[in-house]
Amino acid sequence: MILMNNIVKRFGEKTVLSDVSFSVADGEIFGLLGPSGAGKTTIINILTRQLLPDGGTKSLGVEPLQTGLMLEQDGLYSRLTAADNLNLFAGIYGVPKSKVAQSLEAVGLGDAAKRPVNKLSKGMRQRLALARAIIHSPKVLFLDEPTSNLDPNTAIGIHKLIFGLRDNGATIFLTTHNMDEAVHLCDNVALLHKGKIVEYGAPREICERHESFKTVPDLESVFIKLTGVKSLEVKE
Ligand SMILES: Nc1ncnc2c1ncn2[C@@H]1O[C@H](COP(=O)(O)OP(=O)(O)OP(=O)(O)O)[C@@H](O)[C@H]1O
Ligand SMILES: [Mg+2]
Numbered sequence: 001m002i003l004m005n006n007i008v009k010r011f012g013e014k015t016v017l018s019d020v021s022f023s024v025a026d027g028e029i030f031g032l033l034g035p036s037g038a039g040k041t042t043i044i045n046i047l048t049r050q051l052l053p054d055g056g057t058k059s060l061g062v063e064p065l066q067t068g069l070m071l072e073q074d075g076l077y078s079r080l081t082a083a084d085n086l087n088l089f090a091g092i093y094g095v096p097k098s099k100v101a102q103s104l105e106a107v108g109l110g111d112a113a114k115r116p117v118n119k120l121s122k123g124m125r126q127r128l129a130l131a132r133a134i135i136h137s138p139k140v141l142f143l144d145e146p147t148s149n150l151d152p153n154t155a156i157g158i159h160k161l162i163f164g165l166r167d168n169g170a171t172i173f174l175t176t177h178n179m180d181e182a183v184h185l186c187d188n189v190a191l192l193h194k195g196k197i198v199e200y201g202a203p204r205e206i207c208e209r210h211e212s213f214k215t216v217p218d219l220e221s222v223f224i225k226l227t228g229v230k231s232l233e234v235k236e
Contacts, residue, residue, distance in 0.1 A: 008055035018195030068138030
């Protein structure tokens with residue numbers, strides 16, 4: 001469903017992605033992991049055609065309109081209400097307005113429909129951005145740190161939603177700094193470090209490869225060992 005082959009991306013003198021290759025199967029939840037600045041958002045931007053790579057090839061198994069996108073910068077209209085943000089989007093994507101209330105309910109924002117975005121908490125805005133990303137039932141969903149800065153209960157709600165979307169046939173591409181989340185959610189993960197994918201596989205398999213003596217998978221310590229960074233979990 002998603003394929004990258006030898007992708008190179010430079011910003012000026014700086015080579016951010018030097019040789020990135022991976023694939024994501026149809027119906028999979030895939031997690032892209034890596035320290036801050038590794039190039040995760042850049043990869044999403046390339047896959048969603050917001051940035052052009054400097055080398056390599058990539059492909060997406062669906063039309064651009066069948067993709068959903070939730071970025072770190074939510075791009076919501078802060079003076080419009082939650083519902084109107086979605087109404088606008090529903091109009092662009094040609095989805096029935098009834099989907100607006102449905103998407104807001106799905107992310108637990110049913111009661112906040114009439115509140116302007118600038119009166120919502122960060123977590124609420126994040127969930128609204130997610131509601132917008134799923135309103136047209138995309139076949140491929142890109143989620144850039146969908147649960148960063150959310151309280152544990154809200155994060156669990158988002159996880160349930162992601163599993164539900166996958167069960168309905170969507171392919172999910174997400175980034176996270178949270179290793180527990182990666183183990184819990186992802187069928188496969190890839191670790192991005194110094195412009196390349198340095199480890200790939202099912203979280204448990206990766207842990208077994210590196211830490212066969214441990215019974216509880218500890219992706220975090222495996223990745224710290226591979227990258228030398230102190231922690232992949234960045235609190236902003
Ligand atoms: N438009 C741009 N112009 C110049 N440099 C950029 C641009 N976008 C990203 N970069 C640089 O590319 C590198 C990768 O950035 P990117 O945002 O993809 O990292 P990330 O893995 O998403 O990090 P984080 O976990 O903090 O979100 C960083 O060094 C960043 O400064
Ligand atoms: Mg990022």
